[in-house]
Amino acid sequence: MKHRRSIELTPPGxxxxxxxxxxxxxxxxxxxxxxxxxxxxxxxxxxxxIARRCGFDLSLAGLAKRLKCRECGNRDNLLLLEKLPRD
Ligand SMILES: [Zn+2]
Incomplete structure (x- = not known):
């Protein structure tokens, strides 16, 4: 899937x-x-x-379940991670 900005997004796995x-x-x-x-x-x-609202103990799986799309209201959302360059 093409992305406008060329950031690489990868599932946690x-x-x-x-x-x-x-x-x-x-x-x-x-x-x-x-x-x-x-x-x-x-x-x-x-x-x-998110941590302030839901607590730092919220797991990635739990977070995915809480998400709701702002555009269409769908609750079947996928979490992806972007890895920032480290200094
Ligand atoms: Zn949506």
Whole structure:
């Protein structure tokens, strides 16, 4: 799937990460993105605001279930990770 900005998004498994990783255990250099399974809408998620709202113990699997697409209201969403370059 083509993406407008050329960032590489990979499901957690692609990095050897399990979905039971939580907002607390997921390394800081990963940016979480959500992609709608209905309309394909894709958006980066603010980890800190999610953690503040839902708690740091929220797992990636749990987060995926809570997401709701802003465009179409669909709840079948996929989490993808962007790996930021580390200094
Ligand atoms: Zn959607």
């Amino acid at each position: 692609g990095y050897g990460l399990e979905e039971k990783q939580t907002l607390a255990t997921l390394p800081q250099w990963f940016v979480i993105h959500a992609r709608c399974g209905g309309c394909g809408h894709q958006t980066p998620l603010e980890r800190r605001s």
